[in-house]
Amino acid sequence: MQTRLYSGGRVVEQGFGFGELAGHLSDHPEAVAWLDLLEPSAADLAVVAAEFGLHPLAVEDALAEHERPKLDRYPDHLFVNVYAVAFDHVGDVSPKAHKVEISAFVTERALITVHKDEGDVDKLVKRWDSDADLAASGGVNFLLYGLFDVVVDSQYAAARQVDEAMDPIEDRMLGEGGAPRAVRLHGFGLRRALAMLRRAVAPMQDVVAEVNRADSDLVDDQLRPYYRDVQDHAERALESIEHSLTRITELLDADLNEQSNILNDTTRKLAAWAAIIAVPTALTGYFGQNLPYPGYEQPWGFVLSTALIVVTGAALYYYLKKRGWL
Template identity: 30%
Template sequence: MIVDVATYADGRRGEVQDLSGALQHCRGQVEGFLWLGLEDPGEDELARVAEALGLHPLAVEDAVEGHQRPKVERYGDTLFVVLKALSYFDEQSAVETAEVMLFVDDRFVVSVRRGRSRSLAAVREALQADPERLRRGPHAVLHAVLERLVDEYEAIDLELERDVAQMEEQVFSPERSSDAERIYYLKREVLEVRRAVAPLVTPLKQLLAGGGDEELGGVDGVDGTDGGEQALLELRDVLDGLVRTVEHVEGYDRLLTDVLNAHLAQVSVRQNDDMRKISAVAAMFAVPTLVAGVYGMNFDHMPELDWRWGYPACLLLMLGICLGMHRAFKRSGWL
């Protein structure tokens, strides 16, 4: 369905009544550009937009199917950009991924959103409040979306850093706990973030290079020919934040692997310690059991059977042996 549609000329928003009017705007030689926002569009709806705007069938197919790897591709004069929008839920320490796809041309921006995300709505509101930036055209929208999503990546990076630090502290605390499952799920979340952010580094570097790749080169507003130095500075700042986030996330992945190995080693050490204690206690009970077993046999001629103090002496002997073994185990560290 259509989330929002408007035309923008001289940094100001112009309303469009319906999809037909929006597409008619792009066919005419009018000033400004169209920004059409779609949420979970159907194949027929997206095909109608693609036919009117001349979108490439392969890009449209990717937008219909979804579940694409983050990438930036050029089809003629149109850029097709696939991004991942991430949301962090503190209660569950969970990361949810939505998909954002952009078709960027000199005349229009078509944004396709799949999954729950408020990123594009926030970008539109921020751009409408900054007409000077909006005057730079559709590629200003692309820069703003990239900037917004990378800011969200950096915020989630901080949340993951806190979660990993808490997990590390808990694993090495003296209290016994079963953390293997939590470490595994946290590692899964880190991997999901890594899949969302890492593949985007190379395409952004190619865009920043301004034509180093034949498929991406020569894009106005990205390589600096029309967008100017400000566009390059914005894209470079976005790339720096993205690379920093990728480095941190990869570090969390390695650290969680080490934490999991340390936790499993601690579990093994504690199990060995428990087995030593159990063995020590079993040994302490074995001697009294042996003595009691001997005197429990039914024979007439046994030592001390007729001795008045035989029974208490036997008990004292067993107690003394147990105390001696306890002291020996205590010295050796088994208890």
């Protein structure tokens, strides 16, 4: 558990227990609090829900894993579920996307975050501490903005890393003769990672827009442009991921077509050589098995049959070569 108490944009208390939270909020009427819980149990959240009047359905969603990114409105608070992401791509190791699911309860005087996996909470704290002037003008809405900003930044950074990882894959896939199997498997891994990223990123701009809508009383006029900026970054991250997803899909399809072309070319060459070999086979079988050929049992007959085999085979080779089959 991590706790902080903000008053006038400054941290006045931190690291205190949950039992002291109500007393600190009472002693500082203008203050807002942040409470972060890592993998809490149902009993832990039940205590928090009783203190802040959290809706049972929101508590249930906070305990469940793999909830979709969303924002739900309840009479006394909001419930938000988002994903911070990271992209792991080193050398020829199969690319992987990592997600950290974060649920948040937004009450009048507290932001309660629930980390369902280990995450880099220090980034969130640094984001809040980096802009004291903006923090002084906002309360819980500033804390929520900082959370959105850190999450969207992670998504945008992952989208850029994916785009950069596409270049070497593209160069190796577009080579003549199709890509090696290891490169194709790398491409499939990249497409799988992109699909996972897209599920986390796609709803994010709608979540931010829902908080920042004109009839919402949560965001004031000073913070509204900052929320729009976060929404714009979320949109750009989604566009980048969708572009990369389309790009890798087209590369895999192009590689499949190239392999089909190579297979067709190989099949055509095998058929052509089979036709060439069939000519002498047919001639020797006809003359050797069915009836005596001209010059039978004569030396010049052997020379004639051999010349006939060579000439017909060469003629067929020339014909197939001219048509591009060989």
